[in-house]
Amino acid sequence: LKGIMAAFKALFWVVIVLVIMIYSLGVFFTTIYEPDSDDPLIDEYFGSVPKSMLTLFQIMTLESWTNGIVRPAEKASPGK
Secondary structure (H helix, E strand, O other): HHHHHHHHHHHHHHHHHHHHHHHHHHHHHHHHHHOOOHOOOOOOHHHHHHHHHHHHHHHOOOOOOHHHHHHHHHHHHHHH
16 A cells, blocks of 8 residues: 555656646747747647647647547637
8 A cells, every 4th residue: 555655646746747847838838939829820729828738738648639629629619
């Protein structure tokens, strides 16, 4: 039981560090791409901090589930 708890503790801190990294890079990329916000593609992927974080998560996991599920759902009911 001690081993499992130690593993969860380590996993918790890994998740915390990843969230902090994705958030700070999301702020960075949103700031960097803000002047190009008239481009619809840039606005879709880096138009706000949550959009940038979602894009970075997609890049990190090497998956495209966000294009098929999350982004169309966001267009259907934004902010919900």
